[in-house]
Amino acid sequence: MSENTNTLKLELSSTPHIHSFWDTQKAMWMVVLSLVPPLISGAIFFGPYQLLVVLTSVVFCIGTEYVIRYLRKKPITIMDGSAFITGILLGLILPPNFSLVFTAIGAVIAIGLGKEIFGGLGYNIFNPALIGRAFLQAAFPVQMTTWTHTNFAVDAVTSATPLSIFKFGDAAAKSGVTLSNSFFGNISGSIGETSAIAILAAGIFLIAIKIVNWRTPLAMVISLFVFSGIFYFMDPSKYPSPLLMLFTGGFMFGAVYMATDWVTSPMTNKGMWIYGAGISLIVVVIRLFGGLPEGVMYAILIMNGFVPLINRNTKPVIFGEAK
Numbered sequence: 001m002s003e004n005t006n007t008l009k010l011e012l013s014s015t016p017h018i019h020s021f022w023d024t025q026k027a028m029w030m031v032v033l034s035l036v037p038p039l040i041s042g043a044i045f046f047g048p049y050q051l052l053v054v055l056t057s058v059v060f061c062i063g064t065e066y067v068i069r070y071l072r073k074k075p076i077t078i079m080d081g082s083a084f085i086t087g088i089l090l091g092l093i094l095p096p097n098f099s100l101v102f103t104a105i106g107a108v109i110a111i112g113l114g115k116e117i118f119g120g121l122g123y124n125i126f127n128p129a130l131i132g133r134a135f136l137q138a139a140f141p142v143q144m145t146t147w148t149h150t151n152f153a154v155d156a157v158t159s160a161t162p163l164s165i166f167k168f169g170d171a172a173a174k175s176g177v178t179l180s181n182s183f184f185g186n187i188s189g190s191i192g193e194t195s196a197i198a199i200l201a202a203g204i205f206l207i208a209i210k211i212v213n214w215r216t217p218l219a220m221v222i223s224l225f226v227f228s229g230i231f232y233f234m235d236p237s238k239y240p241s242p243l244l245m246l247f248t249g250g251f252m253f254g255a256v257y258m259a260t261d262w263v264t265s266p267m268t269n270k271g272m273w274i275y276g277a278g279i280s281l282i283v284v285v286i287r288l289f290g291g292l293p294e295g296v297m298y299a300i301l302i303m304n305g306f307v308p309l310i311n312r313n314t315k316p317v318i319f320g321e322a323k
Contacts, residue, residue, distance in 0.1 A: 024121070027211050028081030031257075032200070034202040035088050038253070046096035050191045056100045058087030060107035068116045071290035082121045086110055089129035089257055092192025093250060093297075094136070095147055102140055106132040126304045127264050130297050137297070147188035155215060161188045163249045163293040179308040181248040189249065196247040203256040215269055217255040219276025221246065227284040251283065258296075266303045271307075271314040278303045 042050045065083040069076050078084075085100045088112050094103060110132025111247040118124040137144045147161055193199075206212035224245055246252065259265060259279055266275045279299045286295025 024036045025080045027262075027305060028085055030209060030211055031085055031206065032088065033093070033144075035085075035192070035257075037198035037202050038192035038195060039088070041198040042092060042096075042191035044281055045186060046191060048194060049097055050091075053094060053098050053100065053103050054088055054091030055093050056103045057091035057094075057107045058084055060104040061087035061090070061111050064108045064111040065116060068112060069120070074120070077121060079123065082115075083111060086115070086128045086132075090132045093129065093133050093190045093253065096191055098191075099143060100139075102136060102143060105139075106136040109135040124263055125307075126301055127258050127261050130258060130301050133297055133300065160182065161249065161293065163287060172218060176269060182244060187248070190253075193250045193253040198250050199252045199256055203252070206256065206260075212256065212260045215272040216260050216265060216276045218253045220251075220259060220274045220280045223277040223280035224251065224284065227281055228288070231284075231288060244292055245284070245287065249287075249294045254279075254296040254300055254321065258300050259303075264307060266307055266314065268311060268314040268316065271310040274310055274314065275303055275307065 001109065039051070039054060042054075056074045061083045062078050065078055066076060087107060087110075089108055095105070113135070114126060114128030114131030115121065115124045133144075182194075187194050203212065203217060207214045207217075225242040228239070228242045228245045232241050237316045240248075255276075259276065266272050279296075282299035282302055286292060286298060
């Protein structure tokens, strides 16, 4: 201890106290780096216009955060990268060739109602990008379900997603859905969600540098295989295979980027397993029995609401304390 007590600096903060190489700003920009492969795949499969969609989303997310914090006389926090990430994520989960005006509206809602209304980064209950998409889904349902399949940005056609084909299509249409196209991304879907290989590479990178905890994605994958596998083996002609459920729609993108959000996901290891399993259960129920072919967005938002309860009931026992 220094003799000069004036040089002592004590930092008081609330729990949790987690020691990590990554501070918020570093982690956010590493996540941005990991989003490059899905962003490139979206531009390749759906055309360069998709970069403009993502850019619009980023600009309005950053602008909205700046304006709100300026009006509330709060510190400007846009350099932490969180608004930048929200903008990229929202842009990548929108349909190809989506309206720039609607994209801007979704970005304003994502930051305004999904983040800043709760107090800013670290206080939001729900994933902001998914809040923005949920609003757009409710406000502009036709535009949000119009999928353009471009075949390497050459022949632009409107076609159904593989999950829509399995839910509403005939046997001939179902037979045309292949795992290879689903894996590489040459299918209809949201801008950044179609290429499973790009998302897988990004996920491995984030897990390797310990920004993403592997438990939540693994729990989601295992649970998806268990829940969807039961119905697939009951009737393979009616229900999609677990692999198709994994590689199509927004499941992999949600598992890597949305469900693992530090703020809106559980802090305990046991809680992550419960959280991931719950998401997959809801996804399977919506996809197979609901009125929509996709359910990842709703599943994650629903489980976001259970996170405080999960954290409370999965806390490790204090050393020396009896259960």
